[in-house]
Amino acid sequence: MTCAQLLLHLLRDTYGVDTVFGIPGVHTVELYRGLEGSGVRHVTPRHEQGAGFMADGYARATGRPGVCFIITGPGMTNIATAMGQALADSVPMLVISSVNRRDTLGRGQGRLHELPSQQQTLAGLSRFSHTLPAPDALPEALARAFAVFRSSRPGPVHIEIPIDLFNAPATAPASWQPPALYRAAPDPQGLATAAQWLQEASRPLVLLGGGCVDAPEAARTLVEHLDAPTVTTINAKGVLGERHPLDLGANAALPAVRELAHDADVILAVGTELGETDYDVVFDDGFRLTGKLIRIDLDPEQLVRNQQVLLGLVGDAGRSLELLLEHFPQPLQRGGRERTATALDTLALASDPAFAPFVPLFATLKEVLPEVVLVGDSTAPVYAANHLVSLPAPRRFFNASTGYGTLGYGLPAALGAQLARPELPVVALVGDGGVMFTLSEIATAVEEGLPIVILLWHNAGYEEIRRYMDNHGVERIGVDIQAPDFLALATGFGCLATRVDSPTTLAQALESRPLDGPFLIEVDAEGWTRNLA
Structure with missing residues (x-):
């Protein structure tokens, strides 16, 4: 068995990997020997950044790591942006x-594709970056990755x-069985103190982050x-x-929720960074907690970032929620529903002029595709969806407006989500500016027969930055960009496409979407807004 063959066996037989994203090159061709007929699906993006975003979308939709095979040098610098987004949002991704x-x-x-130190270049974008010293070290390296x-x-x-190790002989492990690994549970005494504070609270508040997605019931x-x-x-x-x-909802940056947070006497924050892109999207450092803050996180360093904590517990979010629940066998009555309803009524999101164009858009999506998975870029509909959209289950809404905040994420990440969840409809929410970063991945969607809907909000440029420039007295430069004929481009890729300008025409388009390939729906933002008036 060669090192390359051992890698494929470990991924498939030990760790259950069923999909790999990558673009073959002369340096990685040996990774592809034996891939045919192995039961592992290989998906070829049109750019390594697309490979990373597809792996990200696959991971977020399933909770399982997305896996990439990437070429030396330029392949790694191309995927670096996708790794940055995954790092910021704690998304499991294995880049081989x-x-x-x-x-x-x-x-x-x-040498071909040479970097001074590829490992050091990628170290800052990963939980760890490792150079394999010998073939028999591979099982341990992969075990470390999956332990993370x-x-x-x-x-x-x-x-x-x-590359000189790919064909080197390697020894198969004595067993292909993976180790049974468990996440940390919080200290019992600390948990009891947290429960006491929450029991005595009169105005408690809970903050749940992405770390909680695998424990919805708890x-x-x-x-x-x-x-x-x-x-x-x-x-x-x-x-x-x-x-x-x-x-x-995700409305911590809005005044009514900020007031509620400021007045809370005990706050429980679980699996959340308390970071800017979740709690301060208006960027004024206005999210203030004055009560006792209890934080639970797998990462000890995270316990002391962004807000002053009084009690920090290291532990898995799901297990911690279950253990904490044991201290509260009976429901308490402290007016929580009334306080929530008052805050939401004050926000009046559905009647907010800033969100007006998007309320009917998401109502239409909900009506036609009730089980939809929404995958978004950094674009106006996504910013609105962050506040407006409510979904029946986790892992059905993710986008690049959090953390690293990259452009070009939505389309390839939607492909990864569709590969991971073929039984659910997937909609990529993209803008005419951001989609140009990864537009070529329509070819991958066509090639793989993925029935994603690409909902393209066309507002003729970088609208968010235009508005920011206007508000800060900066002359508009570089934001009124030339757009292509998206329908012609999509058709050229072999993708069906249409243009809509109202909820009625959007509903008709969604109802007629193909089920054997992608469908681009271009929304004329100006016409849409005008028809709603």
């Missing part, structure tokens, strides 16, 4: 790359294999027993179910 021969590393000889994915704070892991039951208004961040949408009476 080639690197030049061991005897040439660091010598600056101008399964029992620590997840994120990208990079393992590079020198999260929902706990907040109901605490009778506490609850912020569910963008990555935690659906954790409490649709329109739950204690769910404030």
